[in-house]
Amino acid sequence: MQEIIKKPRGTKDILPKESFMWQNLENLAQSVLSSFGYGKISTPIFEDTILFQRGIGQATDIVNKEMYTFRDQGNRSLTLRPEGTAGAIRALIENRLYNNTINRLWYIGPMFRYERPQNGRQRQFNQLGIECIGSNDPLADFEVIYVAIQILTVLKVKDLKLEINSIGGFNEREEYLLALKTFLNQYKDKLDEDSLFKLALNPLRIFDSKNSTVQEILKDAPLLSKFLNDDSKKHFHILCSYLEASGIEYSINPRLVRGLDYYTYTAFEIKSNSLGAQDTVCGGGRYNNLVEQLSGPNLPAVGWGMGIERLLLIINQSNDQSNILDFYIAPLDEEAKLISLIVSNQLQQKGFNIEMDFTFTKIQKQIQRASRKMAKACIIIGQNEVANNFISIKWLKSGKQSTIDLNSLDKIKVIYLNELSIYYKS
Numbered sequence: 223m224q225e226i227i228k229k230p231r232g233t234k235d236i237l238p239k240e241s242f243m244w245q246n247l248e249n250l251a252q253s254v255l256s257s258f259g260y261g262k263i264s265t266p267i268f269e270d271t272i273l274f275q276r277g278i279g280q281a282t283d284i285v286n287k288e289m290y291t292f293r294d295q296g297n298r299s300l301t302l303r304p305e306g307t308a309g310a311i312r313a314l315i316e317n318r319l320y321n322n323t324i325n326r327l328w329y330i331g332p333m334f335r336y337e338r339p340q341n342g343r344q345r346q347f348n349q350l351g352i353e354c355i356g357s358n359d360p361l362a363d364f365e366v367i368y369v370a371i372q373i374l375t376v377l378k379v380k381d382l383k384l385e386i387n388s389i390g391g392f393n394e395r396e397e398y399l400l401a402l403k404t405f406l407n408q409y410k411d412k413l414d415e416d417s418l419f420k421l422a423l424n425p426l427r428i429f430d431s432k433n434s435t436v437q438e439i440l441k442d443a444p445l446l447s448k449f450l451n452d453d454s455k456k457h458f459h460i461l462c463s464y465l466e467a468s469g470i471e472y473s474i475n476p477r478l479v480r481g482l483d484y485y486t487y488t489a490f491e492i493k494s495n496s497l498g499a500q501d502t503v504c505g506g507g508r509y510n511n512l513v514e515q516l517s518g519p520n521l522p523a524v525g526w527g528m529g530i531e532r533l534l535l536i537i538n539q540s541n542d543q544s545n546i547l548d549f550y551i552a553p554l555d556e557e558a559k560l561i562s563l564i565v566s567n568q569l570q571q572k573g574f575n576i577e578m579d580f581t582f583t584k585i586q587k588q589i590q591r592a593s594r595k596m597a598k599a600c601i602i603i604g605q606n607e608v609a610n611n612f613i614s615i616k617w618l619k620s621g622k623q624s625t626i627d628l629n630s631l632d633k634i635k636v637i638y639l640n641e642l643s644i645y646y647k648s
């Protein structure tokens with residue numbers, strides 16, 4: 223026999239049971255995003271490789287070692303998108319979406335990074351993200367953070383920590399990088415190969431290192447905050463005051479730099495206490511140079527990306543939701559097929575969720591299946607029902623059985639609600 227073909231390492235199948243959670247999450251997120259004026263954008267899953275090289279930065283882990291890059295049959299270098307911002311900004315520029323107004327965009331979809339798979343870390347994962355393009359006001363930074371918190375709140379995600387930092391503009395960072403380089407040069411013999419590479423290309427990226435020796439050295443490194451100019455400090459201070467005014471708790475993490483080169487000024491992460499090592503659910507910040515860097519106009523912007531798999535890990539821990547099946551329809555023989563179809567159709571039109579059994583086996587077997595599927599009731603349609611134009615309903619929690627004439631199927635809603643209220647009382 224041939225070997226079973228398995229999914230590629232680092233990927234996951236999303237099965238029907240989980241799909242309900244995904245849909246629910248997207249619907250809830252969409253309603254929050256619409257209420258803040260964000261419009262959905264869908265961009266290709268692959269883009270020209272140069273977009274990510276130029277947008278994200280050559281010294282980042284993503285571009286340096288995590289990209290799925292390949293040549294197509296026309297010998298073009300293409301890359302499966304590792305994140306959503308570069309594509310969204312490419313689309314904004316190409317479709318000339320900017321016209322002196324603020325562009326509020328959101329996206330959801332799969333991203334690809336060649337990483338070591340672990341709980342909460344996959345090679346294909348999904349992100350929900352937003353971009354607010356066209357304002358340099360701290361109000362925009364506040365808005366995107368506020369939207370993230372609102373989404374997490376409607377999803378009932380608790381125990382979150384917001385960490386923020388300011389990483390300044392490119393000019394201030396130049397000066398800081400010199401100081402950081404001088405500091406790190408003293409520890410050259412203790413740095414790993416990866417950090418030495420970053421030291422040469424962009425020392426700021428060393429902060430992304432997961433190596434504990436490197437992190438220990440960094441504890442004494444000069445802090446970027448000391449190099450910020452008055453404008454940067456003011457921007458950050460105003461953002462903090464907005465967060466305080468709206469009762470959003472936060473802490474300042476002076477070592478938070480984020481793993482992408484395009485960030486400027488504000489950087490933030492939202493972490494969860496209930497996740498293990500992969501504890502960041504949402505990461506984002508301001509990126510005032512990216513649009514121009516991708517040959518667009520000089521437009522400041524701010525946004526974030528949220529890892530949906532990590533989000534679902536937390537939601538699954540706190541509540542178990544699944545699709546509600548109202549009626550399991552059990553035709554007992556061939557003759558019951560047609561009426562079963564008609565009844566199913568009428569119930570669906572009344573807003574009920576139904577599922578039909580196609581095995582025509584014994585009543586008890588079909589009722590067992592209805593219970594396993596957590597249906598509220600099993601509708602039984604056999605010879606007697608067909609001959610006399612009625613259906614039998616077995617309520618699975620109370621065990622009660624009743625009948626309804628096919629001409630009075632309208633009453634089923636009242637009966638259903640009555641049954642449910644009995645469930646809740648008991």
Ligand code: ATP
Pocket residue numbers: 305335337342343344345346347348349480481500502503504505506527528529530531532
């Ligand atoms: P990390 O430090 O965990 O690698 P990151 O800084 O690379 O995260 P971002 O590029 O900011 O992550 O992406 C935003 C969010 O997307 C992360 O906070 C996380 O929730 C999620 N995410 C990133 N990479 C993965 C992955 N490989 N698998 C699952 N989720 C991911």
Ligand code: MG
Pocket residue numbers: 283481
């Ligand atoms: Mg990463």
